[in-house]
Amino acid sequence: MTFKISPTVQLSIGLVLLTISILLVAQAIGLTPGINSNERLYARQKLAETIALQATIALKRNDRFFLPTMFNQIVEQTPSIRSLALRRSDTTVAYQTALHAKLWTLSSGSSSTPEEFRIPIVLDGVNQANLEITFTPLGSDNNELLGIPRFIWFIIFICTSGFLTFSIYLRRTLKHLDPSSVVPARVRNALNTMAEGVLILDKRTQVILANDAFVSRFERPETKLIGRNASKLGLSLENNSLHLPWELAQRSGQKQVKVRMRASLKGESAIFNVNSVPILDEKNRFQGTINSFDDITEIEAKTSMLQDMLTNLVDKQKYIEIKNQELHHLATRDPLTDCYNRRSLFERLEQHFKSKNTLHQEFCVIMLDIDHFKRINDTFGHNVGDVVIKGVCHLVWQQLGKHDMIARFGGEEFCVLLPECTTQRAQHLAEKCRSMIAGNPIDNIEVTASFGISTLAFGAQTPNEIILQADQALYASKNAGRNRCTLWSQALVKEDAVKSLARAD
Incomplete structure (x- = not known):
């Protein structure tokens, strides 16, 4: 007894999976509100270390004019930083930006917090000063993107991506519910009488019909072939061409004849001569291709056998010539x-x-x-x-x-x-x-x-x-x-x- 899932359930599962995928993508690009606290704290730590490194370089060079300029530019250009200060080891302030004395609340023995960072400045192995940085509350920075709250960006992203992905999914699903119905029964019966395998592909190179010969040779039921991309059927080109014959027929509008392709069937390599002919509608617009697969595996095996025999004969002839030369030399x-x-x-x-x-x-x-x-x-x-x-x-x-x-x-x-x-x-x-x-x-x-x-x-x-x-x-x-x-x-x-x-x- 086989369990069959109805099309309604299949559609529902697909939509749920697409929705989850959209939410995961939104989270990955930082649009989901309230879930990036650890990442923001990590970013603050890296920013503070960078500022401390620049301050250390300035102190080594004894550049007293660079620090005030640098601190003011950082506060002006970084919305999440409220103030900066450099405090000597004797607790006196070497320089601080405006409002720092009012915003700084950590005592000398307290550890840094997400809003207040204290980083020691070490020169020649001695702690010369401490860099003090005050930040905006952790949940308030990065809440806007291009002046628009991230929550609004999140809603726009969900609506836009949901519309696009659901449209593509439903279009493909409805198309493939019964793609073989586009082929009339009389055409199908005619194709089933052919000894060669035949595939009819749509403009997206997806299978809409496979005749009995193709199904029998490839040992796959037609239901598993319908809707699949022809490039996924395990066929490969023998030559160095970058495009499959049906792709070339679609691009050039010309039929492709005797293109050699291989497939692994029953654990053995099968060889086919593939002919691909474009299908055009009454307005000469491309609609797909009809492709025939002529199995030449047995012929190729016999050809290879004859080639081996010919090679063997040539080798023997060369051997005889060598021996004749040796005999002539001896004579x-x-x-x-x-x-x-x-x-x-x-x-x-x-x-x-x-x-x-x-x-x-x-x-x-x-x-x-x-x-x-x-x-x-x-x-x-x-x-x-x-x-x-x-x-x-x-x-x-x-x-x-x-x-x-x-x-x-x-x-x-x-x-x-x-x-x-x-x-x-x-x-x-x-x-x-x-x-x-x-x-x-x-x-x-x-x-x-x-x-x-x-x-x-x-x-x-x-x-x-x-x-x-x-x-x-x-x-x-x-x-x-x-x-x-x-x-x-x-x-x-x-x-x-x-x-x-x-x-x-």
């Missing part, structure tokens, strides 16, 4: 020195010789071989030999440009490709590398290398041919005593082919 690099391997060297040469502009470009090749490398391996071991190979590669790599290429040709032998490089630069680079290797012991081992240089200008037509030319020049350096650089020439071809292909250490 094109020498595992010991991390410079290019022989396969990459010939691929680069093949690309260059297939280019139509090959014959018009300068291109040099340098072959280099570590001298007496077998002796290093036999003396210090293969691990030290690997360190020497890496050290030589690193020293040469440091001298190359960003378009140059160094590759391990085999064992302790390297090949350097220098695109768009003149013969003179190639010779200079080879000599610089030879000098760097000879002048920088590797793992405390003195190492030298021999270099052979060739260029397209010598007429090579294939990668093997230009490599062979550089190799012939390399072994000319070996045969000439090692640790030197040799530029290929036609004279080298006449030497014994066996000697040119030997790998003597």
